[in-house]
Amino acid sequence: MAQVNPYLAGATGHCPKCGEGFLFEGFLKIAPACEACGFELSRHETGDGASTFIILIGGGVGAFGALFSMFAWHWPIWLLLLVWLPVTLGLSLGLMRPAKGLMVAAQVANKASEAGRRDV
Numbered sequence: 001m002a003q004v005n006p007y008l009a010g011a012t013g014h015c016p017k018c019g020e021g022f023l024f025e026g027f028l029k030i031a032p033a034c035e036a037c038g039f040e041l042s043r044h045e046t047g048d049g050a051s052t053f054i055i056l057i058g059g060g061v062g063a064f065g066a067l068f069s070m071f072a073w074h075w076p077i078w079l080l081l082l083v084w085l086p087v088t089l090g091l092s093l094g095l096m097r098p099a100k101g102l103m104v105a106a107q108v109a110n111k112a113s114e115a116g117r118r119d120v
């Protein structure tokens with residue numbers, strides 16, 4: 001088996017161990033185990049970690065873009081909402097899955113000790 005970059009595999013939604021099986025069962029639900037290598041993926045739950053970063057990134061881009069558009073180009077409120085709400089929503093939804101995959105991959109690559117424990 002070729003060497004797998006766990007971060008690249010996680011960001012693309014694949015198993016960070018083998019790079020072949022799918023990491024997600026639904027949109028954001030981690031699959032119980034890799035279908036290709038059998039690696040137990042459900043132990044690596046990231047909680048709210050990924051959404052925290054996405055809120056900061058997507059919200060920052062949306063807020064900065066709206067404020068810049070309002071002060072630099074004097075856009076009316078309806079245009080700000082029409083442009084920046086979908087941009088913020090699209091960024092948030094589009095980045096959520098790669099970010100969660102990256103966080104799971106980071107846990108696997110760094111052998112996070114708490115990741116496999118059921119009491120934390």
Ligand SMILES: [Zn+2]
Pocket residue numbers: 015016017018019020021034035036037038039
């Ligand atoms: Zn695998």
